[in-house]
Amino acid sequence: MKKTIKLVYCVLIPLIVGGVSGYFTTKNIATWYVTLIKPSFNPPNYLFGPVWTTLYILMGFSLFLVLNKAKELDRNKIIGVFSLQLILNFLWSFIFFEFHQLCLACFEIIVMWFSILYMIILFYKTNKWAAFINIPYLLWVSFASVLTFSIYFLN
Numbered sequence: 629m630k631k632t633i634k635l636v637y638c639v640l641i642p643l644i645v646g647g648v649s650g651y652f653t654t655k656n657i658a659t660w661y662v663t664l665i666k667p668s669f670n671p672p673n674y675l676f677g678p679v680w681t682t683l684y685i686l687m688g689f690s691l692f693l694v695l696n697k698a699k700e701l702d703r704n705k706i707i708g709v710f711s712l713q714l715i716l717n718f719l720w721s722f723i724f725f726e727f728h729q730l731c732l733a734c735f736e737i738i739v740m741w742f743s744i745l746y747m748i749i750l751f752y753k754t755n756k757w758a759a760f761i762n763i764p765y766l767l768w769v770s771f772a773s774v775l776t777f778s779i780y781f782l783n
Contacts, residue, residue: 634695639688642714646684649718650677653725660728665782670775683765687714693758694751702754709747716740730780737773744769 657673687710694706720740724733744766752759 631696635689635692638692638695639685641691642684642687643681645714645718646680649721650680653721656725656728661725664779667775667778667782670779679768683768686761687765690751690755690758690761693755696755698754706750706754709743709750713740713743713747716743724776730776730783734773734777734780737769737776741766741769741773 661673691706691710695703698706716736717740720733720736723729723736744762748759748762748766751762
């Protein structure tokens, strides 16, 4: 039962963080974001919700996997790095959609990308599967980085 509760918490945390940022920034998609010049490879808006939901679930599950195998000394570092990338993920939505700071969003998403890469490397040392299931997250943020830079340069 303890593992089930831990799993639920690990998955709920990123889902809640993503849900809160989405709730507060979604209004800008229909008002501000639609006015921006976007590259031809910009995906349709309806795709972002399901993709991010899936990635948040994978993130949470990977956290669960590592916390179950990590030594006590490593847990604080794992939680710290996981929290850092999740906070950066949360902040990017506000920087880009709420505050319309495209240049700052470009810088921030690069920092987020490196924090995700570091998280994957750290997770790999404890549980390879926990690292592997975050590769789609890193790939999506790589794509989001190119998209963010493209929107910045086009506008």
